[in-house]
Amino acid sequence: MRITCIPIVITLALSLIQANVATKNLPRGVAPSRAKLYTPDTKGQWTCLDGSKTIAFTAVNDDYCDCPDGSDEPGTSACGTGYFHCSNIGHTPAYIKTSRLNDGVCDPECCDGSDEFDGHIHCPNVCEQVGAASRKEREKLEKIHKEGNKIRKEYIAFGQTSKKRLKEQLDKLQAASSSVKQAAADTKATLDAANAKLKDYLESTKLEREAARELQLAPLIEQQTQRLDHANKINTLFRTTLDDLKETHNKNFHDMAVKSTISGYDEYLEELKKQEEDKNNSSNKEEKEKERSALERMHAVQDATYDVKKDIGLMFQLIKEMKEKYNTEYNDEAVLKAIKVLDEFAPTWEDSSNDFVGEEFIEIPDEDAGDKKEEAKPEEKGALGEVYNRLLKGASRIGLGFLFKGSKVNKSEVEIAQEAYNKASEEKRKSLEEIQKLEKKVNTDYGPDEAFAKLVDQCIEFKEIEYTYTLCLFSEAKQKSNSDTSLGTFSSWVGDNYDTQLYTGGARCWNGPERSVKVMMACGTENKIVAVSEPSKCEYLYKMETPALCHDLSEDAKNDSNSNLHDAVYPGKKNRDEL
Ligand code: MAN
Numbered sequence: 301m302r303i304t305c306i307p308i309v310i311t312l313a314l315s316l317i318q319a320n321v322a323t324k325n326l327p328r329g330v331a332p333s334r335a336k337l338y339t340p341d342t343k344g345q346w347t348c349l350d351g352s353k354t355i356a357f358t359a360v361n362d363d364y365c366d367c368p369d370g371s372d373e374p375g376t377s378a379c380g381t382g383y384f385h386c387s388n389i390g391h392t393p394a395y396i397k398t399s400r401l402n403d404g405v406c407d408p409e410c411c412d413g414s415d416e417f418d419g420h421i422h423c424p425n426v427c428e429q430v431g432a433a434s435r436k437e438r439e440k441l442e443k444i445h446k447e448g449n450k451i452r453k454e455y456i457a458f459g460q461t462s463k464k465r466l467k468e469q470l471d472k473l474q475a476a477s478s479s480v481k482q483a484a485a486d487t488k489a490t491l492d493a494a495n496a497k498l499k500d501y502l503e504s505t506k507l508e509r510e511a512a513r514e515l516q517l518a519p520l521i522e523q524q525t526q527r528l529d530h531a532n533k534i535n536t537l538f539r540t541t542l543d544d545l546k547e548t549h550n551k552n553f554h555d556m557a558v559k560s561t562i563s564g565y566d567e568y569l570e571e572l573k574k575q576e577e578d579k580n581n582s583s584n585k586e587e588k589e590k591e592r593s594a595l596e597r598m599h600a601v602q603d604a605t606y607d608v609k610k611d612i613g614l615m616f617q618l619i620k621e622m623k624e625k626y627n628t629e630y631n632d633e634a635v636l637k638a639i640k641v642l643d644e645f646a647p648t649w650e651d652s653s654n655d656f657v658g659e660e661f662i663e664i665p666d667e668d669a670g671d672k673k674e675e676a677k678p679e680e681k682g683a684l685g686e687v688y689n690r691l692l693k694g695a696s697r698i699g700l701g702f703l704f705k706g707s708k709v710n711k712s713e714v715e716i717a718q719e720a721y722n723k724a725s726e727e728k729r730k731s732l733e734e735i736q737k738l739e740k741k742v743n744t745d746y747g748p749d750e751a752f753a754k755l756v757d758q759c760i761e762f763k764e765i766e767y768t769y770t771l772c773l774f775s776e777a778k779q780k781s782n783s784d785t786s787l788g789t790f791s792s793w794v795g796d797n798y799d800t801q802l803y804t805g806g807a808r809c810w811n812g813p814e815r816s817v818k819v820m821m822a823c824g825t826e827n828k829i830v831a832v833s834e835p836s837k838c839e840y841l842y843k844m845e846t847p848a849l850c851h852d853l854s855e856d857a858k859n860d861s862n863s864n865l866h867d868a869v870y871p872g873k874k875n876r877d878e879l
Contacts, residue, residue, distance in 0.1 A: 328375025329384035386410035391431035448850025459750025484728040487721040517594040531608040538615040549634040557625035762829035809838035823850035
């Protein structure tokens, strides 16, 4: 709908002219502007306005309905379907349905009282007062409109400058993005080449490096194996102790503590058996052993030590629980023997400074750790020492210093390439993100003249008894009480008038749809929400005012002469009898 205003002066002048034009013969209820339609032909005949019938002109307003469209009775209620024109001199002319004539009610639309003329009641002519009040209201609205329109013009200027600036920024970023992309691609290629080189190097020196690792880890494997052996011995001691207890304890005593330890031990044996079976099914042990690298073997010995220690812990605990609860009066020798083993072992087990217990794992050094020298120590100058020195030189040459951190090469080619690639791809990511953000802003519809750009991310709120409703324009609407409920994010404009927005995809309503908001806007001197309702469950309606909708009235008047000022302020609202 085009928004418009017919200035007050023109309205008044029109009313006067219409009144003057009215002729004596103009039937009651016909607007002077329609006088031509109510002229008899030369034979005194007249045709219904829908063309359906010709009747004598004297039958117009004879209180008998002749025309199907009711046009022959504009000034009586005989048809009831036509329209009666009240001149309302001093205010604005209006139409009412003819069914409301002489019905004993003074219709407010006919402020001149002309709708009740049969003498049953008297309707005073209040057009002067009503007209004055209406003109005052119009003036007030016009003032708001003028003020709002000034702000709107600023909004437009802002929106247009901002759009231009955003477009320029976007162009710049887009132009720069190709070199950012290229840099990311180039650094990726360099990284791939460095990785390929590293892979080749690692492949070609595999045997030598393994030999060097062997040399490095051999003493540690040996050390860890000794710990495993030691752990195995303790494990065997506990197994034998518990086997003996199981065999030789006095079954006649039925000591519950002893029984519970033995059944715990049986469960443990059962579990152990299962694990052994799984292990045997899953691999050919010897084959695997042969293929394993020094590091894998080191891990295997460490894992085995850990497992054995866990088993010892379990058996230790079983005997300990028995010790705490067994019946001392029985003096069962088998039980006492098991407790003796426990007591002897307890200090070792519970003292974490013991090197087997506390440090069953020996930390495995990096492949290159401890090589803080360019050459092998004189005592390493056997065959492996030479291998090491050759590797060191080869690695330095291609920049694979990380293999030998202590050497003169601080950073490897791969590390350098990786850092460059990380930096370039981060720049590429940032640039694309920035472009996307700008594109979103540039492509958002802020109205044909960009007036709404000023409202982006402006947040306004409306407090009512239970909730505070908020709206961040072009962003999100919320309903707040103890917590925030999203009512939806900006989705689109509704229609072509740029006065209604839709926010969708809010928090789902219990047993219902996702919450959504329709924002209906009208002209006002500031951005504010003036009413919030929930016409249907979880579908909200915000009414807001904004200067962005205070259009230039004179411009609008040119475009749409049928609208009035009220429409300009609250577009879409119609008089019920409007024709
Ligand atoms: C909350 C509010 C109301 C809504 C109900 C639906 O109480 O969001 O507006 O009608 O949930 O269950």
